[in-house]
Amino acid sequence: MTDDRTAALIPSGIAIGMLLPLVAALAFHEILSLYLTGRTFTYVVGAAFALVAWACMTALDLDQVDAAVWSVILPWVVAFGALMLLLLAGQPDGFTYLFGDAGDAGRYAGAYMIAGLAAVAGARGLDRLSADVAWLPQPRSIALGVLVVAALGVVVFAGSLQVSASSASVADVQPGVSGYYDSSLNVTIKDGHETVRLHVTSPDGETYRTRVTGSDGRGETATVPVEFRHLGRHPTAGRYQVELTSVLGVTVDSATYTVEKPPSPAIVAVETAGPGEELDLATSSLSSELRPSAGPTHPATRVAIVFANRGDVGALFRSRLVIDGEPTRGRDVFAGPGERAANVVALSDEDVERIHETTEGTVTVEVRYRDDVVTREVQLPE
Known part of the structure; x- marks a missing residue:
C-alpha cells in the first residue's frame, strides 16, 4: 500500500509511539522509577515499539522504504522537539526521569530509530521467508499471531504478580x-x-x-x-x-x-562538676553515651544534661548551654520514645570566668526539638 492515507500511518505511528511513553513517564515517573531507571525504560519501550511496528508494517503492508526513511529522520525531530517543549514548560515533574542527563534525548531518539529499522528488517526477512517456505502462513497472520501471543504473555505475567501480591x-x-x-x-x-x-x-x-x-x-x-x-x-x-x-x-x-504525641523534650536532671570532680549520673538508664568523659579525670568544668523524650517516636534533640542569652556549645542527641539521653558539656576556663562575671555563675541549660524548647538554670561550682 502506497496511497496517501496509508503513507501517513508511518510518521503518525512513530510520533504516537514516541509520545505515549513520554506522557506515561511524566505522569507515573514515581512508580516507574521503582522498577526501571529512565535509561532502561527507554530501551523497554523501544523494544516494544519495534515489535508493534513490525506487526503493523506486516499486517498493513506498509511501504518498507518509507518506513526506513521516516525511522531515521522522525525520532530525532520528535525527541528534541519534546525536549524543547518540556524545557519551555519549566521542566515539569518527571522531566529528569527521562531527560536527566545531557545525552538522554539522543538516546531516546536513537532507541526508536534502531527500533524502526529493526522492524523494517524484520518485515523484509519475514517476506523472504514466506516466499521461500511454502507451508508458512501469510506474513499478516504470523504478525497478528505474534502480537496475540505477546499480549497473552503480558497478561499472564501481570496476573501471576497480582496473585502473588494478594497474599501479602x-x-x-x-x-x-x-x-x-x-x-x-x-x-x-x-x-x-x-x-x-x-x-x-x-x-x-x-x-x-x-x-x-x-x-x-x-x-x-x-x-x-x-x-x-x-x-x-x-x-x-x-x-x-x-x-x-x-x-x-x-x-x-x-x-x-x-x-498520639510527637517528640517532646523534658529535662530530667542537670548536674555540674568542677575540674577533677565526678558526675553522679545514673548512666544505666540512658540511651546515649556521655561525651566528654563524666569521670573524675576530666580537667574541665562540666555540665551534664539529662533529658527524656515524652513522645511516641524517637528524634534528635539539640541540647546546649545558653550564657547571658547567647547559645554556646551543644550537640544533637537521639532519644527513642520514652527514653532518656544525656549530653555533657565541658567548659573552658575562659568560659567559666565569663559566666561568673556576666551572670554570677548562672548558666541556662536548653533542650530543643524544633519549636519545643525546655530550659533550666543551674549554678556552676566555684
Missing part, C-alpha cells in the same frame, strides 16, 4: 531507627512481599512510595523502615496510613499507625 499483608507497624539516628516507621510485611509496593501517607498528606525487595526480608516476613524525613521531614501527631499495592496498583492490604 501488613503484620505490624512500629516506630524505630534507620541509618544514622533517623527516626522511622518500621513496617513489617508478611508473605508475598517481593511483589508489592509500600505506600505510607502522613497526616499532612505527604506520601512516600517504595518497592519492597528480597533484601528487605528474611523468610516469610520483610521489615521496611520508612524514615519520617520522607513524610514531611519531622514526625507529627496524627494517623499514618500504610498501604500495600500490587504492580497493577490494586490495594491488597492496609493499616494505620497513630502518633
Whole structure:
C-alpha cells in the first residue's frame, strides 16, 4: 500500500509511539522509577515499539522504504522537539526521569530509530521467508499471531504478580531507627512481599512510595523502615496510613499507625562538676553515651544534661548551654520514645570566668526539638 492515507500511518505511528511513553513517564515517573531507571525504560519501550511496528508494517503492508526513511529522520525531530517543549514548560515533574542527563534525548531518539529499522528488517526477512517456505502462513497472520501471543504473555505475567501480591499483608507497624539516628516507621510485611509496593501517607498528606525487595526480608516476613524525613521531614501527631499495592496498583492490604504525641523534650536532671570532680549520673538508664568523659579525670568544668523524650517516636534533640542569652556549645542527641539521653558539656576556663562575671555563675541549660524548647538554670561550682 502506497496511497496517501496509508503513507501517513508511518510518521503518525512513530510520533504516537514516541509520545505515549513520554506522557506515561511524566505522569507515573514515581512508580516507574521503582522498577526501571529512565535509561532502561527507554530501551523497554523501544523494544516494544519495534515489535508493534513490525506487526503493523506486516499486517498493513506498509511501504518498507518509507518506513526506513521516516525511522531515521522522525525520532530525532520528535525527541528534541519534546525536549524543547518540556524545557519551555519549566521542566515539569518527571522531566529528569527521562531527560536527566545531557545525552538522554539522543538516546531516546536513537532507541526508536534502531527500533524502526529493526522492524523494517524484520518485515523484509519475514517476506523472504514466506516466499521461500511454502507451508508458512501469510506474513499478516504470523504478525497478528505474534502480537496475540505477546499480549497473552503480558497478561499472564501481570496476573501471576497480582496473585502473588494478594497474599501479602501488613503484620505490624512500629516506630524505630534507620541509618544514622533517623527516626522511622518500621513496617513489617508478611508473605508475598517481593511483589508489592509500600505506600505510607502522613497526616499532612505527604506520601512516600517504595518497592519492597528480597533484601528487605528474611523468610516469610520483610521489615521496611520508612524514615519520617520522607513524610514531611519531622514526625507529627496524627494517623499514618500504610498501604500495600500490587504492580497493577490494586490495594491488597492496609493499616494505620497513630502518633498520639510527637517528640517532646523534658529535662530530667542537670548536674555540674568542677575540674577533677565526678558526675553522679545514673548512666544505666540512658540511651546515649556521655561525651566528654563524666569521670573524675576530666580537667574541665562540666555540665551534664539529662533529658527524656515524652513522645511516641524517637528524634534528635539539640541540647546546649545558653550564657547571658547567647547559645554556646551543644550537640544533637537521639532519644527513642520514652527514653532518656544525656549530653555533657565541658567548659573552658575562659568560659567559666565569663559566666561568673556576666551572670554570677548562672548558666541556662536548653533542650530543643524544633519549636519545643525546655530550659533550666543551674549554678556552676566555684
